Amino acid sequence: MESSSSHTYVFNPESPTELARLINQDQMLTQSMGGPFSGLPDTFSLHNILDLGCGSGGWVLDAALALPQAKVKGVDISHIMVDYANARAQTQQLSNASFSIMDISGPLDFPDAGFDLVNARALFAVLKREIWPSFLKECWRMLRPGGFLRLTEPLDVGHTSSAAVNRLGALCTQAISQNGYGFAPDGTFFGVAHLMAHWLQEQGYQHIHKQAHPLDFSAHADPWANQYHNIEVLYYQLKPLIVKMGLIADFAFDRLQQQALADMQREDFFALSFSLTVIGQKQGR
Numbered sequence: 001m002e003s004s005s006s007h008t009y010v011f012n013p014e015s016p017t018e019l020a021r022l023i024n025q026d027q028m029l030t031q032s033m034g035g036p037f038s039g040l041p042d043t044f045s046l047h048n049i050l051d052l053g054c055g056s057g058g059w060v061l062d063a064a065l066a067l068p069q070a071k072v073k074g075v076d077i078s079h080i081m082v083d084y085a086n087a088r089a090q091t092q093q094l095s096n097a098s099f100s101i102m103d104i105s106g107p108l109d110f111p112d113a114g115f116d117l118v119n120a121r122a123l124f125a126v127l128k129r130e131i132w133p134s135f136l137k138e139c140w141r142m143l144r145p146g147g148f149l150r151l152t153e154p155l156d157v158g159h160t161s162s163a164a165v166n167r168l169g170a171l172c173t174q175a176i177s178q179n180g181y182g183f184a185p186d187g188t189f190f191g192v193a194h195l196m197a198h199w200l201q202e203q204g205y206q207h208i209h210k211q212a213h214p215l216d217f218s219a220h221a222d223p224w225a226n227q228y229h230n231i232e233v234l235y236y237q238l239k240p241l242i243v244k245m246g247l248i249a250d251f252a253f254d255r256l257q258q259q260a261l262a263d264m265q266r267e268d269f270f271a272l273s274f275s276l277t278v279i280g281q282k283q284g285r
């Protein structure tokens with residue numbers, strides 16, 4: 001069994017606060033993306049499905065509910081995430097969904113050509129930049145010919161009408177980049193989404209499809225409450241790292257965060273972010 005002490009996540013994967021954040025984020029993302037399979041040409045051919053770095057398991061559960069004939073597996077390094085996800089599979093009586101512990105930054109304990117779909121979402125602060133090439137090779141190896149790889153990553157933290165929210169977002173992005181994640185040359189964005197189609201093309205995937213997902217989290221929009229919680233928890237968790245790196249003083253961070261949360265509660269708070277899904281099909285049948 002893997003120990004989450006070997007994790008490469010920018011957050012503590014065993015934190016209950018992070019579990020709660022991911023439960024919220026997961027619902028918000030799947031909704032903004034138009035469901036678990038958006039962008040795939042069809043779902044008839046999907047019998048064995050794998051989700052890498054599955055977090056609280058929402059994507060796997062949605063996929064298992066939508067496709068009762070398919071077996072859907074999620075793997076994650078965090079015991080708390082996997083236990084929660086398995087408990088939810090049980091309460092939802094989804095016997096075709098299962099979750100286990102696995103470190104996705106190394107070789108994966110699955111046979112060659114065993115999956116029709118490999119899905120991975122929001123790994124920009126999970127996989128250090130030198131890990132992406134071997135991770136992509138593992139995805140290719142595990143897919144059967146004709147199977148699909150589906151990657152979804154946010155471009156950045158988004159753009160808002162609040163200078164404080166934007167400044168916190170910039171600090172967070174810079175801290176993540178300076179700690180070895182993503183390929184942004186200047187640390188101003190997460191630096192994964194813009195390369196995904198190129199990576200899939202280089203690996204020999206065919207029928208590469210790109211789909212952008214806007215997330216409007218303005219004060220009047222439905223995702224606002226989830227994103228408010230997400231931002232509150234995200235910045236709280238990243239504060240020690242950001243302060244330790246000397247990007248901002250402790251008291252200045254607290255003032256900025258208070259201002260950001262106050263701004264988000266204003267009627268005239270407007271905000272937009274984008275994620276990108278890229279899907280490729282492994283050649284052959």
Ligand SMILES: C[S@@+](CC[C@H](N)C(=O)[O-])C[C@H]1O[C@@H](n2cnc3c(N)ncnc32)[C@H](O)[C@@H]1O
Pocket residue numbers: 006007008009013022025026029052053054055056058059075076077078081102103104105120121122123126
């Ligand atoms: C941002 S969350 C993504 C959650 C999920 N994919 C989603 O879209 O809701 C990142 C997840 O990666 C997991 N993780 C971090 N390092 C990992 C590793 N080396 N191997 C497997 N999972 C890891 C964390 O525990 C966390 O659940």
